[in-house]
Amino acid sequence: MIMRYRYIIGWIFVTGLSLGLLSCGHYLDAKPDEKWTLPSTAEDLQLLMDNYSLMNGQYPAAGEMMADNYYLSADDWNTLSENARDLYLWQKNDQTKDYWVYQPILTANVVLDNADNIKVPADSIRALRDQAKGSALFFRAVYFHALVQLFAAPYDKATAATDKGVPLRLSSSYKDVSVRASVQQCYDRIIMDLQAALPLLPALPQIKSRPSRPAVLGALARVYLDMRDYAKAAAYADSCLHLYNTLLDYNTLDAMADVSIPRFNPEVILDMISPAANTLLPGTNKTDTTLYKSYADNDLRKSICFLNNDAKSFKGDYGGMGSQNGYIFAGIVTDEMYLIRAEGRARAGSTALAMQDLNTLLEKRWRTGFFVPLTATDATEALSKILTERRKELLFRGTRWTDLRRLQFDPILAVTPARIMNGNTYTLPPHSLRYAMQIPIDVIALTNIPQNP
Structure with a gap:
């Protein structure tokens, strides 16, 4: 099982090279090694979702780096990379590839592209497959939401249909052309994925690195809060707390x-x-x-x-x-x-x-x-x-x-x-253009998608 997992990860890595930079009209010449294989069992799918360092450990920190909860001395600021120094002062910088986190999305897409092909002879296998599929939908939505917070303008209902969002990669194929969806399309997809994940996941957290229904409801509460739809945000937070409401003393x-x-x-x-x-x-x-x-x-x-x-x-x-x-x-x-x-x-x-x-x-x-x-x-x-x-x-x-x-x-x-x-x-005054980071220069060069101003 471990060796098979390595083969699957190897395939994802090769096909993911283009996703990390978001391939443009031409395709990569590299082909996956024949010994690498696609996931073919529910266990394969769940192994991909249980890769903690990739699925749980890649949330971009750039937003907190730009927030006003802390300050730096000049000496400490000078020790940082140029990119980190610019983020701290809300300056334009297109060396942002560390925060352009599409690899977890690709892995989620591998699971979603293959989940319905898995044979489920027993209810236990079906439950495992559904859990993996629900986890993939959850993580894809969470990372899309994280990317929108960094690389797109804040959600405004009046302009969301025309404001530029991020590319919505919905397939594991490296051949897909990348285009920037609108902010509204991004939020619609995030909500759609989370709602689709909800019935597939367990009612309570079983392992806290794995998504559950309260986690999905909590994520939906966050998304609607971000959209300033406070009634729905409160409703989803309430639903989450009805399932799980423990507080630490x-x-x-x-x-x-x-x-x-x-x-x-x-x-x-x-x-x-x-x-x-x-x-x-x-x-x-x-x-x-x-x-x-x-x-x-x-x-x-x-x-x-x-x-x-x-x-x-x-x-x-x-x-x-x-x-x-x-x-x-x-x-x-x-x-x-x-x-x-x-x-x-x-x-x-x-x-x-x-x-x-x-x-x-x-x-x-x-x-x-x-x-x-x-x-x-x-x-x-x-x-x-x-x-x-x-x-x-x-x-x-x-x-x-x-x-x-x-x-x-x-x-x-x-x-x-x-x-x-x-x-x-x-x-950083209200409505500043610096509320959206620059897209990585390498991505712009490969895809020709429009850069943020």
Whole structure:
């Protein structure tokens, strides 16, 4: 089985060379070795989906690198690559191939192209095949969504049909010509894939690296939040929490440990991380001072999630690395679902229910006996408090970049992040073109798809 898996991966690698750069009108001359083979059993399909480093470990970190949760000293900034320095200051740079993550999408397409050809003589085999197919649909949607957050303009219903999105690779064939779909087409496909995945997956997480129905519902909540369809975002978060709503009590954690929050802890519905980024290393970045001071002394996140050093280095990741991290945790977690449902309820005018969700979460974060439930006189005040706690709770989870993108459409809630470097001030105002990164220059050269401005 292991040898067969290697043959399948070898075939994917060769045919995937063109996908990594997105082949244009002519085809690659390279042909797969005859000993390499396509998946032909349900076990083959599931092996491809269980490749953690590829399917769960390639979420791009660029959004968090551009977010305003931290700052760099000039000395630390100078140690970074030119690309990382430019991302930090929101400057144009087309050396972005590390974030153009289509290889997981290709692998998902291999599973989807072959799943219906698998013979299923027994219900157990059918269940395994369906799980692999559902996982492929889930991961394809998640990576399409990640790419849209980086390489396309923020979702705007008024312009989404004409705004340029990313190529929607829906086949494992390296012969397909790459074109940029519209932003609307991208979101339609993401939602379609997630909805198709839902009935194929188990009702509860069995192995936290594998998708489940709560993970799909959580992903849909994220997508609709990004689209500013707050009613649907809240509805999907609610459906997720009806299946899985466990919260971790921070009073049970050791604040002095380098790894205070264990990996695969009870809040995690699906485990997913990014490759490490030097910009995000605790020894390099420093938590935004105002943000750190916003945690009350009896808020356990202040001691659980930060090292007590001058930089207030973040160690509160859910990937089990603690102070040794340098990546973002991008998985689906129940705390985020409480916050999405709370925001949706506040925006719908349901102030009491919104604050109930927020307080249910915060009670698990504060020292026992010291938490006083937050109150709000109206939905506007509730929304303000929810967004404040959302930023504090989801630090280095990749959500701040998407929040900056969506909140820019609200004049009251829009934020203009600023960086100071070598005496110069750099800003990212609402509706800036820099909310969409440059597509990798190699991709442009091979495909002739239009570059972002």
